[in-house]
Amino acid sequence: MQEIVSFLSNPKNYNYSVDTVTVVQTHISYVFIAKPYVYKLKKPVDFGFLNFVSFEDRKFYTFEEYRLNSRISPEIYIGVVAVVKYGNSFKLVEDGNFDESSVVAYCVKMKYIDDVYSLKYMLKKGLDTQLLSLIAQKIYSFHKNADNTEGLQGFGGIKEISKNSLENFDQIEKYIWAIVTADEYNFMRKWTEDFITHNTPLFENRNTSGFVRDCHGDLHCEHIYYKDSAIIILDCIEFNKRFRYIDTISDIAFLLMDLDVNGKKEESNRLCAQYIQLSGDYDGVQLLPFYKAYRAMVRAKINSFQSDNEGLSKNEKDGFVQKASQYFQLAKQYMQRSGKGMVYNVFGNIGSGKSTIAMELAAITGGIVINSDAVRKKLAGLEIYENAKAKAGEGIYTPEMTEKVYATMKEKALAIAQRGVPVILDGTFYSKELRREFYQFFKDRGFDVHLIYADCSEDELVRRIEKRQRDASISDANVEIFMQLKDRFEKPGDDEHCVIIKTEKSIDEIRNDLKSRLSDIM
Numbered sequence: 001m002q003e004i005v006s007f008l009s010n011p012k013n014y015n016y017s018v019d020t021v022t023v024v025q026t027h028i029s030y031v032f033i034a035k036p037y038v039y040k041l042k043k044p045v046d047f048g049f050l051n052f053v054s055f056e057d058r059k060f061y062t063f064e065e066y067r068l069n070s071r072i073s074p075e076i077y078i079g080v081v082a083v084v085k086y087g088n089s090f091k092l093v094e095d096g097n098f099d100e101s102s103v104v105a106y107c108v109k110m111k112y113i114d115d116v117y118s119l120k121y122m123l124k125k126g127l128d129t130q131l132l133s134l135i136a137q138k139i140y141s142f143h144k145n146a147d148n149t150e151g152l153q154g155f156g157g158i159k160e161i162s163k164n165s166l167e168n169f170d171q172i173e174k175y176i177w178a179i180v181t182a183d184e185y186n187f188m189r190k191w192t193e194d195f196i197t198h199n200t201p202l203f204e205n206r207n208t209s210g211f212v213r214d215c216h217g218d219l220h221c222e223h224i225y226y227k228d229s230a231i232i233i234l235d236c237i238e239f240n241k242r243f244r245y246i247d248t249i250s251d252i253a254f255l256l257m258d259l260d261v262n263g264k265k266e267e268s269n270r271l272c273a274q275y276i277q278l279s280g281d282y283d284g285v286q287l288l289p290f291y292k293a294y295r296a297m298v299r300a301k302i303n304s305f306q307s308d309n310e311g312l313s314k315n316e317k318d319g320f321v322q323k324a325s326q327y328f329q330l331a332k333q334y335m336q337r338s339g340k341g342m343v344y345n346v347f348g349n350i351g352s353g354k355s356t357i358a359m360e361l362a363a364i365t366g367g368i369v370i371n372s373d374a375v376r377k378k379l380a381g382l383e384i385y386e387n388a389k390a391k392a393g394e395g396i397y398t399p400e401m402t403e404k405v406y407a408t409m410k411e412k413a414l415a416i417a418q419r420g421v422p423v424i425l426d427g428t429f430y431s432k433e434l435r436r437e438f439y440q441f442f443k444d445r446g447f448d449v450h451l452i453y454a455d456c457s458e459d460e461l462v463r464r465i466e467k468r469q470r471d472a473s474i475s476d477a478n479v480e481i482f483m484q485l486k487d488r489f490e491k492p493g494d495d496e497h498c499v500i501i502k503t504e505k506s507i508d509e510i511r512n513d514l515k516s517r518l519s520d521i522m
Helices: 002-008 055-070 129-145 150-155 158-175 182-198 200-208 248-261 265-279 283-306 314-336 354-365 372-379 399-417 432-443 458-470 479-488 507-517
Strands: 022-025 029-034 037-042 077-086 089-093 103-111 212-214 224-227 230-233 245-247 342-347 368-371 423-427 448-455 499-502
Touching: 002 029, 002 037, 002 077, 002 089, 002 103, 037 055, 055 077, 055 103, 129 224, 129 230, 129 248, 129 265, 150 212, 150 245, 158 182, 158 200, 158 283, 182 200, 182 283, 182 314, 200 283, 245 248, 245 283, 248 265, 248 283, 248 314, 265 283, 265 354, 265 368, 283 314, 283 399, 342 354, 342 399, 342 432, 354 368, 354 423, 354 448, 354 507, 368 372, 368 399, 372 399, 372 423, 399 423, 399 432, 432 448, 458 479, 499 507
Parallel strands: 342 423, 342 448, 368 423, 448 499
Antiparallel strands: 022 029, 029 037, 037 103, 077 089, 077 103, 212 245, 224 230
């Protein structure tokens, strides 16, 4: 292996002009950066959860790495190339023209992409709402198209979920008192066991309902890039199906946890709300604390292991210990989060900015947005940005469908609020009677309910609706529909005790207004 590493480290051995080759090692691969390309060579290692010791296994998983990552970012993953025996040395063959018997190694060939485009790097300067929206859309699209055939279900059963979760505790037990206290360890293990027991029907239902898919498995900020207005996702897990055949909500939970641990709580909240709205996976929200805690525990375990590496300086060892402790504490926070769910009813006329308010509220509170247009389209089997091409009162906009939409919103909101997660209902709620019905429904079940009215002039409503017709929008309403329906909307009276948010201002001003007006209840 060392001879192959030396060969690939030499710029002269590539089939194009290379100035220098930078060699980076991970625990499982050698990475040769020979700009404008990168070559990844697997190490002959066995860590139990992966085994690359034999040549055949390294070959198989090299092709798997290319195949699986090509699902997400085919523009980056070029193919598999071979290092072949060539006289007393080697030769890099990239066109497939070689004798299999002469191959000594296979490498994944990728386009080079600079780390300045990574989400990890961009965390330093902040992540804007448009970028988060693109990330949510990319991940949702990947999950929607990922394999969910019957053969995956064995990996998503309660047995595998228990195994994956509890083996973390078995492996970190030796770090009690070094990194985590015995009380913390016992609390977190019991919480995990209890959560699995109490939620077994939900886990099993998701397994049989198609949510266990061939996912990414290692979805965090280092593996997500943004370049040339496109989201690029790299390095999914190829070496162990158990870590990749998972619930889609577990897959995105890793990224949400990674944003949390990096101090980007509002960005994490916003991304979560955007993904749930795109996917319509409101039931998955109930499992988010579990999967975020699980992901934090995995990172705590890895940093604990790294603190034991030989040859570390005291500062390096202390760094791993500190990071492990940080992840342990974050896992504990997810587990301890409890309380009474709060319901926000954001309403207003078509184009009034209620959806903008709802998403800003989600970022601030960590709540989940349940948008009436999104629910309507999911019930009709449409994607949320797909235009239903129906007039008011027809197609998916019949009174019967509208009644079904509001009943579904009520059902999903109740299940989420009962888990202690804030819910943000986002819809026209055109009549006082309908608003009063929703208010009383949640009030009778012990939840605090707050009405927020998006207020906007009619001229601005028309301007926004015209613009929305040119852009992608969840709402299908056009100016003609607005003119037909505007007078049906009943403005709130003093008896409804609404928080009124004027929306003819910038999003930053709306966000600050929300924080100021709702500071006493959030």
